[in-house]
Amino acid sequence: MAALLAMTFVSAPYYALYPGDVYSATGAVSSDSEPTYEPMSLIGFVTISAHQTETLWELVVAYLDGSATLQHEDVFNRGLTPQERRNTDARLMTRSQDVSVYVALAELGYPLPDPQVIVSGLIPCMPAADHIAVGDVITSVGGEPTSESAEVSAAVRSRAVGELVEFGIRPSGETESVLVEIRLGSSADECIDPPARTTVEEERPLLGVILANDVGDLEVDIDFATGNIAGPSAGLAFALSVVDLLTPGELTAGSPVAVTGTISPDGTVGNVGGIAQKVRAAERRNFRMMLVPEGQYEEAAAVASQALEIVEVSSMSEALDAVAPNWSRPERL
Secondary structure (H helix, E strand, O other): OHHHHHHHHOOOOEEEEEEEEEEEOOOOEEEOOOOOOOOOOOEEEEEEEEEEEOOHHHHHHHHHOOOOEEEEHHHHOOOOOHHHHHHHHHHHHHHHHHHHHHHHHHHOOOOOOOOEEEEEEEOOOOHHHHOOOOOOEEEEEOOEEOOOHHHHHHHHHOOOOOOEEEEEEEOOOOOOOEEEEEEOEEOOOOOOOHHHOOOOOOOOEEOOEEEEEEOOOOOOOEEEOOOOOOOOOOHHHHHHHHHHHHOOOOOOOOOOEEEOOEEOOOOEEEOOOOHHHHHHHHHHOOOOEEEEEHHHHHHHHHHOOOOOEEEEEOEHHHHHHHHOOOOOOOOOO
């Protein structure tokens, strides 16, 4: 009886990640400013379904479900409160949509402004929280200009824990940057919750910010209808769909394609969470091809059946080659 009560009432600080669904990226994009060619084929972006295991019963059920993965709540929430994580994911979705339009327009030969790196969230107890606010733009690291989040991340990783680094920060709403010296923290700091904290042996320098790429105001108006879905992992699917929307014909020649992967302004495709669950979701919807980030091909292929072709891509151009090998940039008058 005591065991049954414990299973029913003792909380379990985990999230169970299940296969989600595949939503139409081609059906989610529209434009009032440009000539459009409504695509008939389906480019789908794939989601996961995350459920908090509020009892030990739910934890055991998820553990025994071969399609689910368990993740500690501190790891899933990335050191934030659930509400902060939801707010951050909503901002990341908006930024991802903006960047996807930027990448698509670049492929189509539109003149574009330079991108910038914006702070989308802060990690509590890390050094940046005393110097940087959400919405600020990071313009340089150590005197070197930065225009993409990957550049900032690489610059931080190349430093040492405790090193004093000069950052160029343009506060939200301002036009001029200021130079701020910030001492880098550690990924092994005891203030970080244990599931998200690394060991001392795996210690790495940590600034303590969640970054997003911002592309400013584009002259082309693209609208997205995605409801309450959040996060950046649909970036590649949206970029392909915008190209499909703004060009005649069917980009995928009528063949449905499931797609997952973040997108950077230079067209680089980045890794996503829950790749195994997303593969299973694509198979449940009977897709026969799925694009995944290059670094996650092995994980995706390991759970895919022979009916689903997994194609790894590292860039927007590789994705276009995969879904539309005969595609070429149309002439712009």
